[in-house]
Amino acid sequence: MIRAGAAIIALVANQAQAADFYFCWTGSNGYTMTGQMTIMDSALNQPLIDETSVTRFKIAGYQEGTLLGKWDMARRTASTSWMLRYDPQRxxxxxxxxxxxxxxxxxxxxxxxxxxxxxxxxxNLGNYAQDFCLNGVWLEESGMPPDTPFLVSPVPIDPYCRTYEPVS
Structure with a gap:
């Protein structure tokens, strides 16, 4: 009984020590992507965060608001491309x-x-472009220049990159 209580307290404490971020990317030709990531609070003081400090990550891609596909890090395998670089100060x-x-x-x-x-x-965000892969095919028409910034927010974002304000 005591062990079960300690495990629940540890789980709640770990969840309380993380920060959620939402993001939205606007590509070319009506392509957009929304996402959510959770980063350990202890990593937020680092100058650069990589995928090892992310405890939850998911994305969904759209064209003209129609869902094309989704991915989350829970589906990752040994052969999955998974690299993330995030600057928490900026x-x-x-x-x-x-x-x-x-x-x-x-x-x-x-x-x-x-x-x-x-x-x-x-x-993918590389030195040629920021773009989508769908069903094993590069969607070149989704591409944006590699240094194009995209929105990161503390509140959820819709497929048109509009933020949802919290309702009290």
Missing amino acids: EVFVTPGDLGLGVTQAWNAGGDADDCGNPGFGF
Whole structure:
């Protein structure tokens, strides 16, 4: 009984020591992506956060508001492209120009954005573009220049990149 209570307290404490962030990316030709990530509070003071400090991560891709696909880190396998670089002080996902890397974000889509599985969905931010992978195919028409910033918010965001304000 005491062990069960301690386990519940530890679980609640761990959940309380994390910060949630929501984000939205606007691509070309009506493509958008929303997402949510949870980062351990202890990592928020670091100058750069990578995927090892993320405890929850999910994305959904859309075209003109119609859902194309979803991915979350719970589906990750040994062959999944999974790289994340986030600057908590500036509240931005870093770009290749920031770090001088070829790829700074690989969310179930590597540098060629063609490895998201079939069926599958992923996002890539590399030195050529920011773009989608859908069902194992690079969606070149979704692409934006690699240094294009995208919205990060403490409140949820819809597929049109509008924030939802909390209701009391």
